[in-house]
Amino acid sequence: MRLATGSAGARILAFGDYQPARIVTNDELARTIDTNDEWIRSRVGIAERRIAGPEEGVADLAFHAGGKALAGSGLSAADIDLVIVATCSAETLVPNVSATVAHRLGIIAPGAYDVNAACAGFAYALSNASDAIRSGSARNVLVIGSEKMSQWVDQTDRANCIIFADGAGAAVVTGSDVPAIGPVVWGSSGADADKIMIADRKSFLKQDGQGVFRWATTALHPIALEACVRAGVKPEELAAFVPHQANLRIVHSIARKLGATNAVIAEDIVNSGNTSAASIPLALSHMIERGEVPSGEPALIIGFGAGLTYAAQVIQIP
């Protein structure tokens, strides 16, 4: 017996993004908590972030980003047969976000599930999408990273409220003869699960910032390199490097240690803050829209965060 499979490869057709309208500057935060613009810019690299009001939830942000990606892809809602939402900040445990968003986008009866790998979630979900297409389980997949982190962060906790923000990014993935989404290199360190935590539904996010910083700047560049090796791309051949936007110092540390010498380095954190699972597709969507990265060239993405979890893969820029 020989069963049928799907496409030889998968590729991203288009990205989409959405951010709430409200911009919160460092100076605005400094009016209510003991912080200042200079500290935030030099330690984290953030100048401003977007924060959603009570009228917008994780599904709303996802709906807008997903709709934009779908419009840019040239496909219609009827073409999508799987929707995956990466999120760790949803208001509800059930129902999931993906089925609701699919319904609002007019996508009829797709497979629909959420992925929680925190800030690594988009890279995990993208890998799931690629594998589903190659196995024949799906033809076209809408992958969304969406977060309303502000509702899980104590807005008087200066260690965290200056960092985390709200937003969504999305990608439409389809089949291709030539693979354009490389093998994922993923993993986790559950022994460090207490380093970033929302302990229960009544608690706010807590993190061991220094501990996570040390881990991110020492353990992740070999993962990034391994993703390049498995894709058959040298770091110096990367046209773009788009790590999770956790801290600008982490972004440049990984880029330097990896040797991504010719890549455009994502600095979306400056104006978007840390949007967890949304940060990678949000950054890529912005970079493509601004014409900063060349279509058809390789980009490396790497997500990392609570769990601790991480995932990296090379993709072809649509």
Ligand code: UT7
């Ligand atoms: O997205 C999930 C993955 N998360 C990460 O990758 C986060 C990794 N960690 C980081 O990015 C950094 O550790 C932080 C941005 C969270 C913190 O930066 P830091 O350079 O590690 O600062 P720190 O926690 O060591 O604090 C240094 C000082 C402390 O004061 P003392 O004890 O030296 O007097 C803090 O109390 O800065 C103080 N501080 C602040 N000062 C002004 C902490 N937060 C603030 C603030 N404004 N907002």
